[in-house]
Structures are given as structure tokens and as C-alpha cells.
Amino acid sequence: MKDKKWMLSLTLGLVLVAALGFWGYRQADARRTMEAALNNKYQRAFYDLTTHVQNMEVLLSKTLVGQETRQDTFLLMNLWQEADAAQKELGQIPVPDGLMTRTMKYLTQVGDYANTLAKQTIDGKPKTDEQWRTLRYLYSQSSGLNEELHNIESHVADGRLTLSELTTQTRKGLRKEGPQLANNNLQTLDKKMQQFPTLIYDGPFSDHLADKKPLGITGDSINADQARSKALGFIDRRGNKDYVANVVHTQKGRTPSYQVDITSCPVRENERITAAISRQGGNVLWMLNSRAIGDKKVSLESAGDRAAKFLAGKGFKNMQSTYHEVQDRLAIYNFAATQGGVVLYPDLVKVSVALDTGQVVGFEASNYWDSHRDRKISAPRLTLAQARKKLSPHLEGVSGGRLALIPLSPDTETLTYEFKGNLGKDVFLVYINADNGREERLLRVVDTEEGVLTV
Incomplete structure (x- = not known):
């Protein structure tokens, strides 16, 4: 009888300990x-x-x-x-x-x-x-x-x-x-209030054409077979491999396009190339090669030259490199079109070069096709010297003064003089209206190991 009572007490004790343990676990988990x-x-x-x-x-x-x-x-x-x-x-x-x-x-x-x-x-x-x-x-x-x-x-x-x-x-x-x-x-x-920089890379002017009808898209409509041919002719081929292309999707929206998937023969592991071709005119809107990139063997200077030659070979004439950045063995270069010596910042093209082989593995030209056309650019009313006088007297080491067309809104572009100057260790780009001397834009330039950025 005593043994039974002892066993019952032990069992109840174990149950109580287990219950307390479970409760404690639930409390700790909730905490x-x-x-x-x-x-x-x-x-x-x-x-x-x-x-x-x-x-x-x-x-x-x-x-x-x-x-x-x-x-x-x-x-x-x-x-x-x-x-x-x-x-x-x-x-x-x-x-x-x-x-x-x-x-x-x-x-x-x-x-x-x-x-x-x-x-x-x-x-x-x-x-x-x-x-x-x-x-x-x-x-x-x-x-x-x-x-x-x-x-x-x-x-x-x-x-x-x-x-x-x-x-x-x-x-x-x-x-x-x-x-x-x-x-x-x-x-x-509390002694030092600071901010770590979120550097905005995409060239100084890029997000200005959200709903505007593309001005550079002209010509007749193309079919899916023509889109495949356009895509195959655009990619940066390496080695003796052949490539096959298939239209996998048609995109409507502001710029109707064909999405084309391209694969090598024989198939290279982890490599897939995708491109978007506009249905009107057959222009390449963007291209991306998703292959893995090996160790860096190509200098930034050589990669920049490769990007410029690639653009010229694809029919993009009179382009000028503006800014660049490096993202994990990938160099990304911004190019702006020029006309009569004027830099056209709305007409931006982005080219990505793999730093293992120098192959162009990325291309993006949405801004370019949105804006590009022959413009009627009037001669500036202000001289370079007159525009320079409009700068803040606190700006030091002023240089530059090239003519640049910048966007102020989706429907407005303004001819400016682009100046570069310092305030202490900080570098700025200042855009002075070439007609009335008004200060139109201020950008701060940040030079990092990853590239030249603007904020």
C-alpha cells in the first residue's frame, strides 16, 4: 500500500515537474x-x-x-x-x-x-x-x-x-x-550624429520617363522570327559555340516587345541569355546573360573600352561614357548620347562587362529608346564665362563647363553648362541654365572603390 502511495506521489511529482517545464518552455518561447x-x-x-x-x-x-x-x-x-x-x-x-x-x-x-x-x-x-x-x-x-x-x-x-x-x-x-x-x-x-551613404548609381539623371511615349522607337513591326534573329545578332558571342533562340513571351504595355531566351549548343551550365526586342522597329531594349563570372582578370579600363566598342558595333554612335560602378566582378558603365558636342543625359545606355573575360553580359537601353531623336538645340545665350559667374563663391577648384542637356520633367529638357567643383573634400556637379543662368541641378559625386556615384 505504501509502495502504491509512493509511486503515485512520484508520478504526480513528475507530471508537475513536466508541466512546470513545459510552462517554462512556453514562457521562454513567448519571450x-x-x-x-x-x-x-x-x-x-x-x-x-x-x-x-x-x-x-x-x-x-x-x-x-x-x-x-x-x-x-x-x-x-x-x-x-x-x-x-x-x-x-x-x-x-x-x-x-x-x-x-x-x-x-x-x-x-x-x-x-x-x-x-x-x-x-x-x-x-x-x-x-x-x-x-x-x-x-x-x-x-x-x-x-x-x-x-x-x-x-x-x-x-x-x-x-x-x-x-x-x-x-x-x-x-x-x-x-x-x-x-x-x-x-x-x-x-549623441556626440556624433551620422549617416552611412546610400549611394544612388544610375548616372545623374535616369528616373524621369515613367509614362512617356518612347520617342526613339520607330519603323515597321517585326514578327517573332525576326525578333529571334535580332537577339542572336546582338549577343556577345564567345568561343565557337552556336546559339539557338526562342520567343517565350510577348510583353504589352508602353513598349510592346518579344522576350527571347537564348541557349548555347551544347548547353553551358548555369548560362541563360534573355533579351527583350521591341515589336516596333526591332530594337534591343535589354539583354542579360546570367552565367557565373569567374575571378577578375580584366582591368576596368579594358572593360570600359570593351563596352564602348560593343556599343559602336551595335550601331550606337557618338556615345560618351559618364559613370560606372563595380558589383562583384561585374563592371557596369553608363553611356550618354551626344549631339553637336552636347551631352544628352536623357539618352542613357547601360553596358555590363564580366571582369573574368571581358564579355558583355548585360545591356539596358530603356531610357535611350524613350528619349533618343535628333534634337533642335539652340545656341546658348550665355557664354561659358557668364555661366561660371553664376556659381556659388564658396565652390572651390571649379572645372568643366561642357554643354549638357538634362531632363527637368518627363516633357522638359534644358540646355545647361555642367561644372565640377569642391567644397572641402566633397565634389559636386552644378548645372547652370545656358539661357538664363539659373541653377537647375546640384549633384554630389562620390568616388568609391566600386565606381563613381552621384547623390
Whole structure:
């Protein structure tokens, strides 16, 4: 009898332990799920913060170079909005109120100052020298804080810093160990507010033709067999292999086209070539060879020459290389058409060259076919010297001055003088209207190991 009671007690005890264990596991699992959700929320706020601060730094730099009040109004209003958005995202990150006081104050000052100056420029009043110096000070603060925010971002990315843990550190460690944690975490951010750059590559002008009827697509309609022949004649062939092509899809939309798949004979592993051929005129809109790219053996200079020769061989005449980038053993070059010595930035073509063999494995000409035609370009009313005088006196080392046609809207193009200049270590492109001297565009140039980019 005693043995039965003992066994019953043991069984009940084991059941209770198992139940407690299962409950504990469920609680721990629920806690992990909640922590993961919180961490995702905080990470999203952090990454959005860095994006807004990045945009602030770029806009501040442009206000220093810009000379037109109309351009200043646009830049300052955007700066105000970015600063306000950055404040909201910073408020979502779980740190003590006192820890980020200076950072929040900085964001507030930038936003308020931008709002004040925007109202001034709306009335046509240019920036004074004192206001320019204030903007220069705010800019130097933002650009000087780049390294710390990037450092924090890298810690978050590789798991060394989990933002959800700050909810407990806020109450425990951060106040007690503030100086120590400042070396690696968010207290340093309060001293240095920064942004890691999201560099926009695609040439300086590219996203301007979303709904415009293609102007370069002319001629008679072609059939599927003709589309196959066009595609086979366009690809960059290597070796003695033959290729076969099949039309696999017809695309409607703004530029109706045939999608053509091309394979080698015998079939090369992991290689597939796809091209889009316009139904009107039989123009190659884009081409992509998806083969694996081996180790780099071709220099960027040789790859650029190969891209230029490929374009010329396919009938693209009077093209000028503008910008390039490198993406994992793939060099991508932008070319703009020229007419009478004027660079036509709306007419862009992109050529991708594999750096193992120099083969052209990518081609994209949507912008070119959207815009290209013979234009009537009037002679500029301003001389180069007159246009140069319209530049900000704060811009240093000014060079260039070539004529360039740039898009202002889907239906508007403007002839400008393109100048290059420096503000400290930063390089800018400034586009001055060749007829009235108005500053039309400001672009910041970033020269990296991956290529020349613009923001």
C-alpha cells in the first residue's frame, strides 16, 4: 500500500515537474518571440533613422553649394522634413531620455533652421554669409558623425548589439556604465550624429520617363522570327559555340516587345541569355546573360573600352561614357548620347562587362529608346564665362563647363553648362541654365572603390 502511495506521489511529482517545464518552455518561447518582434521594430527604426540622417547630410551639403533661392527653397523644405522624420525614428529607439539629448537637440535645430530659411527664400531673399556659415557648421557636424553611426550599424548587423536588449540596459547598465558603453554604443552617437551613404548609381539623371511615349522607337513591326534573329545578332558571342533562340513571351504595355531566351549548343551550365526586342522597329531594349563570372582578370579600363566598342558595333554612335560602378566582378558603365558636342543625359545606355573575360553580359537601353531623336538645340545665350559667374563663391577648384542637356520633367529638357567643383573634400556637379543662368541641378559625386556615384 505504501509502495502504491509512493509511486503515485512520484508520478504526480513528475507530471508537475513536466508541466512546470513545459510552462517554462512556453514562457521562454513567448519571450523570445516578443524579443524578436521588439528587436525587429527597433532595428527598423534605427535603419530608418540612418536613412533620414543620410539625406540630411546630403541636403545640407547642397545648400552650401546652391546659389538660387528657388533651389534653396526646395532643398530646405526637404531638409526640414528629413530632420523631423529622424527625430521621430530616434524616439522609437529604447535609450534613456538623457542619453540622446544632444542628438535630439541637433535634429531639432536643423529642422527649425531649415524651416526658417525656407520661408525666407520663398520671399526671394538669398542666404546671408552668416546663414551660410551656420549651415556649414551644421553640415560639418552631420558629416563628422558618419563613422560612429556606421560603427553601430555594423554591430547591429553582425549581432554584437541587439537593440531590444537596450530596454533592460536602459534601467541597469547604461546609466551606471555610460562612459564605458559610449566607446561602442549609442552614447557616442549623441556626440556624433551620422549617416552611412546610400549611394544612388544610375548616372545623374535616369528616373524621369515613367509614362512617356518612347520617342526613339520607330519603323515597321517585326514578327517573332525576326525578333529571334535580332537577339542572336546582338549577343556577345564567345568561343565557337552556336546559339539557338526562342520567343517565350510577348510583353504589352508602353513598349510592346518579344522576350527571347537564348541557349548555347551544347548547353553551358548555369548560362541563360534573355533579351527583350521591341515589336516596333526591332530594337534591343535589354539583354542579360546570367552565367557565373569567374575571378577578375580584366582591368576596368579594358572593360570600359570593351563596352564602348560593343556599343559602336551595335550601331550606337557618338556615345560618351559618364559613370560606372563595380558589383562583384561585374563592371557596369553608363553611356550618354551626344549631339553637336552636347551631352544628352536623357539618352542613357547601360553596358555590363564580366571582369573574368571581358564579355558583355548585360545591356539596358530603356531610357535611350524613350528619349533618343535628333534634337533642335539652340545656341546658348550665355557664354561659358557668364555661366561660371553664376556659381556659388564658396565652390572651390571649379572645372568643366561642357554643354549638357538634362531632363527637368518627363516633357522638359534644358540646355545647361555642367561644372565640377569642391567644397572641402566633397565634389559636386552644378548645372547652370545656358539661357538664363539659373541653377537647375546640384549633384554630389562620390568616388568609391566600386565606381563613381552621384547623390
